[in-house]
Each structure stands twice: as C-alpha cells, then as structure tokens.
Amino acid sequence: MARIELRGLAHAYRPNPKTGADYALKPMEHVWEDGGAYALLGPSGCGKTTLLNIISGLLVPSEGQVLFDGRDVTRLPPQERNIAQVFQFPVIYDTMSVFDNLAFPLRNRKVAEKEVRARVEEVADMLELSADLGRRARGLTADQKQKISLGRGLVRSDVAAILFDEPLTVIDPQLKWLLRRKLKQIHERFRLSLIYVTHDQNEALTFAQQVVVMHDGQVMQLGTPQQLFEVPAHTFVGYFIGSPGMNFLPCRFEGGSAVVDDIRIPLAREVLDHAPRHGVPLEIGIRPEHLRVSASQGNGALPAEIASVEDLGNFKIVTAKLGRHRLKAKLDEDAPVPAERGWLTFPPDRTRLYADGRLVA
Numbered sequence: 460m461a462r463i464e465l466r467g468l469a470h471a472y473r474p475n476p477k478t479g480a481d482y483a484l485k486p487m488e489h490v491w492e493d494g495g496a497y498a499l500l501g502p503s504g505c506g507k508t509t510l511l512n513i514i515s516g517l518l519v520p521s522e523g524q525v526l527f528d529g530r531d532v533t534r535l536p537p538q539e540r541n542i543a544q545v546f547q548f549p550v551i552y553d554t555m556s557v558f559d560n561l562a563f564p565l566r567n568r569k570v571a572e573k574e575v576r577a578r579v580e581e582v583a584d585m586l587e588l589s590a591d592l593g594r595r596a597r598g599l600t601a602d603q604k605q606k607i608s609l610g611r612g613l614v615r616s617d618v619a620a621i622l623f624d625e626p627l628t629v630i631d632p633q634l635k636w637l638l639r640r641k642l643k644q645i646h647e648r649f650r651l652s653l654i655y656v657t658h659d660q661n662e663a664l665t666f667a668q669q670v671v672v673m674h675d676g677q678v679m680q681l682g683t684p685q686q687l688f689e690v691p692a693h694t695f696v697g698y699f700i701g702s703p704g705m706n707f708l709p710c711r712f713e714g715g716s717a718v719v720d721d722i723r724i725p726l727a728r729e730v731l732d733h734a735p736r737h738g739v740p741l742e743i744g745i746r747p748e749h750l751r752v753s754a755s756q757g758n759g760a761l762p763a764e765i766a767s768v769e770d771l772g773n774f775k776i777v778t779a780k781l782g783r784h785r786l787k788a789k790l791d792e793d794a795p796v797p798a799e800r801g802w803l804t805f806p807p808d809r810t811r812l813y814a815d816g817r818l819v820a
C-alpha cells in the first residue's frame with residue numbers, strides 16, 4: 460500500500476492553439492493517504508478516468524508528477540507501478556476457467572502456486588464465486604464476469620493501490636448493493652488503499668470514508684460524506700451532492716447583513732466577519748433539508764408563497780417562492796405543509812455564504 464501524491468499534475472490530450480493547453484485535468488495538488496478508501500465523484504467528462512489512468516500509468520501526464528511514497532513514478536509503465544485497476548466493463552479471458560482468470564495477476568508475478576490457490580479461494584469466497592471456479596468464463600453472465608474482474612483487482616495483496624473505474628455500471632442493482640458492501644468489508648479487513656470512481660453520489664457516499672469531488676478537470680473538495688453535505692466548499696459541491704441539491708440565492712451586503720433583493724437573510728457572525736463586501740458575486744446557500752417551512756410566523760421567518768408540494772413516499776419536496784426566487788425544502792412525510800402561503804426560516808448555523816462560488820468562512 461502506498462501514499463499517492465499528485466504534484467502540479469495536469470493533462471491536456473491535445474494542445475490548444477490559443478491557450479496552449481486544452482486541459483482535461485487542470486493543474487492540481489492532491490494526496491491520497493495510505494490505506495484510505497476514497498471515492499472519486501464527479502459528472503461524466505470531468506476527468507475521473509484520465510486521473511485514474513495517470514495514477515496507474517496507462518497515461519503519462521502532460522505536466523507535473525505522481526509520487527508513490529515519495530518516489531516519482533510519473534514515467535514508469537503500469538507493470539512497474541504495482542497498481543491493480545478494475546474497469547467499467549469486464550476484462551477477462553473467456554477461454555480460461557474462473558480460477559485461472561483470478562490466478563492470472565498472481566502467476567504473472569511468479570507467486571508460488573500454493574499461495575495462488577489460497578488467495579484465489581479467499582477472493583472467490585468473498586465474492587461468492589467459489590462454486591464457479593472450475594467453469595469456463597465464456598458461459599457466465601455479465602454480472603459474474605464483472606465479479607471476476609473485481610476479483611482480479613483484489614487478488615494481489617502487495618499492490619500500492621486498487622483503482623476502480625465505475626466497476627458496478629453493468630451490474631444488476633440488487634447485486635450492486637451487495638458488492639459495494641463486500642468492497643467496504645474487504646477494505647476494512649485488509650486496509651487496502653482504494654480509489655473508487657463513480658458518478659453516482661449514493662455509491663460514493665455509502666462506500667467511502669473520504670470523497671473527492673471533481674468538476675471540469677478540478678478537485679473541488681475532499682471531505683467525509685458529512686462534510687460535503689454540511690459544508691460544501693463550493694457551490695458546485697452543494698448543487699451536485701444531495702437530492703435535490705442545495706438552494707442558492709444571489710445576494711449583496713447592506714447595513715452589515717446579507718440581502719436578497721430587499722429581503723434580509725440572517726447569517727452567522729463568523730460568516731459576516733469574513734464576507735467580502737464588494738467586487739465578487741455573492742450567493743446564499745441552504746440545503747433543502749435545513750430550510751424550515753411553517754404555517755405560522757416565527758422569529759426571523761420570511762413570508763413565502765407555496766408553489767408546489769411533491770409527495771415522494773417517505774418525504775416531501777416543497778417548492779416555495781421567496782420574492783422572485785424559488786427554493787426547495789425537504790420535509791418529513793408527515794410534516795404539515797401550509798397551503799398557498801407560509802413562512803420560511805433560514806437557520807443561521809445552516810446558511811452558507813459563497814463568494815465567486817467559494818465558501819466564505
């Protein structure tokens with residue numbers, strides 16, 4: 460296992476005649492600590508696969524360095540990096556047995572046959588493939604083939620890290636859930652360094668201790684699922700994490716408080732102290748889970764029009780109009796919802812301020 464560090468890392472697949480580079484990855488500094496289970500989460504096209512391929516050595520970055528435990532590996536080929544990678548679609552040998560497929564990464568490294576057997580049986584047991592070890596891979600279902608791919612990623616105990624690139628895409632939802640739990644257990648048992656790429660926030664948030672959120676070739680935030688939810692470092696993270704995402708309202712400063720149109724929104728003292736007073740666009744952010752909606756006027760509540768209520772089984776989404784802005788609130792299924800008009804409360808400790816997209820204080 461290894462600590463993986465990116466120094467000034469950037470990648471452009473092709474030069475841009477105007478700007479010099481057309482970055483798929485913008486210059487970044489980042490550290491993946493040894494033994495961590497990380498999810499790498501971001502929308503399609505944000506650069507996740509590019510980053511994984513640079514870490515595994517399939518791609519040489521156009522700028523910067525990759526270090527494993529302080530050693531520069533930027534130009535080392537994949538086979539000299541000690542990385543296991545599992546891709547979106549199964550990569551297995553159809554004509555070989557399941558056993559031989561799982562044994563392949565070990566035999567390739569001249570591991571003694573006795574140990575090969577022990578490791579293969581252990582991994583097969585974890586992935587519930589034991590009964591299929593003697594079968595030829597060709598006749599298996601897509602789910603089973605992808606399980607073998609996962610097994611091939613997990614079978615070596617000496618790797619610096621295991622990289623998963625959306626490995627459960629082709630897997631049936633029920634099995635997906637099981638495999639995600641298995642991976643988590645395997646990580647807890649062996650303390651492997653894992654980087655798990657996904658565009659699915661539920662997958663990332665349940666699997667990982669630490670989530671790296673990427674957007675447009677940049678790392679936007681590294682945090683626990685709770686940190687990403689409670690204190691998104693950037694408006695993108697607020698919007699991307701959560702369902703529905705965070706509400707944002709453009710605001711300005713007047714007489715020491717944040718004002719949306721002519722409506723004053725209370726903010727915490729430390730936010731007010733750090734808020735830039737001019738020069739940058741400001742936005743108030745509040746999670747639908749934190750915005751309170753009630754039928755009666757409480758302290759600091761703001762009058763709003765109730766535009767719609769969606770009942771989603773175990774919760775409700777209320778869309779409220781505050782002046783010309785629409786806000787979403789997420790309420791328990793049995794919470795009372797005022798008809799037509801109601802009152803909104805922004806709890807100051809849950810209300811964030813963003814300057815030019817970045818969190819203030």
Ligand code: ADP
Pocket residue numbers: 472473483501502503504505506507508509510
């Ligand atoms: P993700 O895995 O997050 O979907 P990728 O790393 O595959 O994103 O892609 C990042 C960006 O780089 C995208 O704009 C994509 O079109 C571009 N890209 C990816 N692979 C290549 C390639 N081989 N040649 C040129 N552009 C590429």
Ligand code: MG
Pocket residue numbers: 507508509
């Ligand atoms: Mg990808």
